[in-house]
Amino acid sequence: MMQGTAGVVLPAQAAGFAPTRSMRGGSNNYRPNAPFVERLGRGFWMSGTVRRAGDGAPLEGVRIQIWAATTLGGEREPRNHGSVLTAADGSYRLEMEQIVPNFGQPHGHLAYDDGDFETVFLRPVMSSARDTSLRADFVLAPV
Numbered sequence: 001m002m003q004g005t006a007g008v009v010l011p012a013q014a015a016g017f018a019p020t021r022s023m024r025g026g027s028n029n030y031r032p033n034a035p036f037v038e039r040l041g042r043g044f045w046m047s048g049t050v051r052r053a054g055d056g057a058p059l060e061g062v063r064i065q066i067w068a069a070t071t072l073g074g075e076r077e078p079r080n081h082g083s084v085l086t087a088a089d090g091s092y093r094l095e096m097e098q099i100v101p102n103f104g105q106p107h108g109h110l111a112y113d114d115g116d117f118e119t120v121f122l123r124p125v126m127s128s129a130r131d132t133s134l135r136a137d138f139v140l141a142p143v
Contacts, residue, residue: 017056019141026121029075037082041097045133053141058090069102
């Protein structure tokens, strides 16, 4: 807790990182417990960081699931689904095949759903189908 003006006690989280909220369409074609993979192809990079809500501390060993429509096929294609763990600094990274437009938009899907924090599904859209990377950061709130 922090001391506010006139002795009012403020929650420490008020000045910190707000939790990421799930995005509409983020859970489309989700597969629970996607296997851990070293890569899902070559040439396109999904990356980001995972932090704890409130203090923004990086979260190590957090499972992030990634899937997308790529040159290998649609979002339901098993070769387009995989999980990675975050590093000590909260970062994650996965190389995959080039993401292609699905329903007119090139986008990826990412999920956190392991139970220690609130579930979050993301669906970030790329600015161009020619982009070769997409970044998505998570701020997770404990359950």
